[in-house]
Amino acid sequence: MKLVPATMKDSDFLLTIRRDPVVKKWFLDQRKISKAEHKEWMQRALSTPGYQVFILMIRHEQPCGRGSLIIKGKFVEIALAVHKDYRGYGLGTIAIKALLRKAKATGKIPWAKVKRDNRASINAFLSAGMRPFPDLIEFRT
Ligand SMILES: CC(C)(COP(=O)(O)OP(=O)(O)OC[C@H]1O[C@@H](n2cnc3c(N)ncnc32)[C@H](O)[C@@H]1OP(=O)(O)O)[C@@H](O)C(=O)NCCC(=O)NCCS
DSSP states (O other): OEEEEOOGGGHHHHHHHHHSHHHHHHSSOOSOOOHHHHHHHHHHHHHSTTEEEEEEEETTTEEEEEEEEEEETTEEEEEEEEOGGGTTSSHHHHHHHHHHHHHHHTTSEEEOOOOTTOHHHHHHHHHTTOOOOTTOOOOOO
């Protein structure tokens, strides 16, 4: 698998993934994202230092998902989504391992947040070698 830095040309592919009902379900933000809003997000993400968006590529330049790294203080957040046609073949786990290598290269601590009942994601992060912090609970207003 190759992690290819995303460009504005990937906007439609990334929006397709973002609008996938399964992907949407596991996002914290549950709003329907308009094309304009998505484009704005991409422009912002691609020009923000410490924010990297990748297209997950397999075989001969076949895009199968997206991954991202966002530096937040001393941590680097890993997030990903595999396109629905490619889930369940081990690609999510391979992608996390590849993202982890890039995350470690930043010198920051790799970190990810996953909804409690997102079994596929939990299993993928576990299989890639990451471990949860069971002693932490998130609070919000
Ligand atoms: C999470 C996600 C990236 C996993 O990608 P994937 O390519 O399907 O994952 P893999 O094939 O590598 O499977 C990883 C593990 O999860 C398990 N798994 C896969 N789909 C599953 C499902 N629907 N329910 C429970 N376990 C599942 C696999 O058996 C495997 O477990 P194992 O390593 O113990 O055998 C993918 O499901 C996805 O894009 N989901 C929507 C977006 C999302 O939730 N992103 C994560 C938030 S950061």
